[in-house]
Amino acid sequence: MTTEVLLAEPRGFCAGVDRAIDIVEHALAKFGRPIYVRHEIVHNTYVVNDLKAKGAIFIEELSEVPPGATLIFSAHGVSLAVQQEAERRGFRIFDATCPLVSKVHVELAKLHKEGYEFLMIGHKGHPEVEGTMGQLDSGIHLVEDVADVAKVQPSQTEKLAVVTQTTLSVDDAAEIVAAVIARFPQVRRPKQQDICYATQNRQDAVKLLSPQVDVVIVVGSPTSSNSNRLSELANRLGTPAYMVDSAAELQPHWLDKAQKVGLTAGASAPDVLVQEVIARLRELGMVSVRTLDGIQEHIKFPLPKGLKLD
Known part of the structure; x- marks a missing residue:
């Protein structure tokens, strides 16, 4: 119950x-x-x-x-x-x-002018990866995992830099970067990691949440990279995790032996969906809701020129 x-x-x-x-x-x-x-x-x-x-x-x-x-x-x-x-x-x-993806694009352009080649850590076919790799005609190599690091063949290693997709698993990316450094010790890393603050914060929150609950529900769509990483992370930490696009996808048998249920949402999932999942959990007998302490985010990005309403 x-x-x-x-x-x-x-x-x-x-x-x-x-x-x-x-x-x-x-x-x-x-x-x-x-x-x-x-x-x-x-x-x-x-x-x-x-x-x-x-x-x-x-x-x-x-x-x-x-x-x-x-x-x-x-x-x-x-x-x-x-x-x-x-x-x-x-x-x-x-x-x-x-803007955090644009920051990676700006860094690529700057270092490309200085003669750098790049290793991009990311998921093949993801639109962010296609957009970032498409900033250059050549000299950027996709690395999806540690095995790829051993196979990649840049044309030179004196000027080599690493960039990452912004929505990766922080732990997976760190492991791949370590493999890159082991093979290419002079590789240039970003001054600040490319993985965005929101991805990092939501993964840290799941690390805090998972040990306290019997099951984790992640609200997010199957195409959402950062949402997928949240459910993977909870599973890796030993807590069964399920991703739902809406409350209708919630399966009661997931909760059969769960006294405490953890609930989170990917960075592209609106709060209305979280509230609908909570309402569904109430129907299934949940008694109370408690929000864990965590980082409060206050970042706001401005709209492009020409879009302000009169």
Whole structure:
């Protein structure tokens, strides 16, 4: 019988996700529907469907966007080729790339001019990885795990730098970086790690939460990298963890032997979904909810010029 739900702190939306959604909503308010968005603005089914209902059209290919339309790049960032094609096609463009992803792009450009090659730690096919690797024509090599480090063949090792996807497992990334340093001792690392504050904070919160509960529920969509990392982390720490896109996916048998249930949400999952899961847990007999102590996040990123409402 579940008696208590412990809420991780922090959980849910980060500043980059807040900003990306605000950009779409401001564009709709200012320019009217439809607004075109390249790729899911953030990786969350509820958010995407909500914005579709308000007049956003999500596309993958720029050829799907009519001339003169307003186009928004998703929070994950895009390659230079996509940027240039969008400009060539004459769209009104707003870039919702998370500023912490943009910071990685700026660092790449700067070091590339200095003659550096790069190892990028990340997941193949993830839009952030495609956008970051697409900042350069060549000289950037994807490394997904420690085994890849042994196989990668940069053309030179005197000027080699490492960058990472911002939503990785902090522990996995540290292990891969250690392998990179062992093989390439002169490799240049970022002054501050590329993994973003929100990813780090949510993983730290799960490390605190997991030992105190019998099962962990992570609210997040299957496409969300940072949400997947949260459920993996809880499982690795020995607490069974399940990811749900909505309260409807919650399976009562997960809770059969659980007295305490841990609940968290990925950085792209809105609080309304967390509240719906809590309501469902109440239906299943949960008695109380307690929020654990954790870091309070106060970061806010400004909107792009031209989107402020009059």
